[in-house]
Amino acid sequence: MDASDAGGQKGAARRARLRQYQEQLLERMQAARTSSGARAHQLGVEIGGVRYLLDLVEAGEIVPLPPLAAVPLTQPWYLGLANVRGSLLGVVDLARYLDPDALPAAAPAAGARLVTFAPGLAFPCALLVGRVVGLRHAADMTSEGGRLLDADGREWTPLSLAGLAREERFLQVAR
Structure with missing residues (x-):
């Protein structure tokens, strides 16, 4: 594996973690919106x-x-x-x-x-x-x-x- 492949994998992993964080935050925000105390x-x-x-x-x-x-x-x-x-x-x-x-x-x-x-x-x-x-x-x-x-x-x-x-x-x- 060359350096460009490793850099691409790190970037992809970083984007995946960011996407996961955003999805979790969105789920929590939607749960808060639908709760009785929105x-x-x-x-x-x-x-x-x-x-x-x-x-x-x-x-x-x-x-x-x-x-x-x-x-x-x-x-x-x-x-x-x-x-x-x-x-x-x-x-x-x-x-x-x-x-x-x-x-x-x-x-x-x-x-x-x-x-x-x-x-x-x-x-x-x-x-x-x-x-x-x-x-x-x-x-x-x-x-x-x-x-x-x-x-x-x-x-x-x-x-x-x-x-x-x-x-x-x-x-x-x-x-």
Whole structure:
């Protein structure tokens, strides 16, 4: 076996492990959606160093960051278009959207992912997330002063993708 065969096998094994992880996560997300407490489970993500909880009913797929096609004359927080399984999705840097005066973000880290909006929202968009933390259960958190805190005292901010898709400023990507 030559070096190219070994490299190809390693890449194939890595893709198989990633596919298996995604399938397991999808199964858990679907189970959470169909359970009686569908709103009790959220997907935890980190965006710009802030922890957010996304409703599983509103979140679609989690995909590795594909190449982005820049769109001229758009807002700095609109990163461009991504082809995800044959569908074009607008990609938004939420941290930059929420803080327009922030300096341009550095290149996305190796663990960066896209979280797409659920098909039921009929909004072809995805958020760039720095890290997917995993499923969180709201009942395990405490509410103090309008903040949600997990058992370790870390703060989480609920984020409604449906609400975001209705915001006038979010819909205006042109400069």
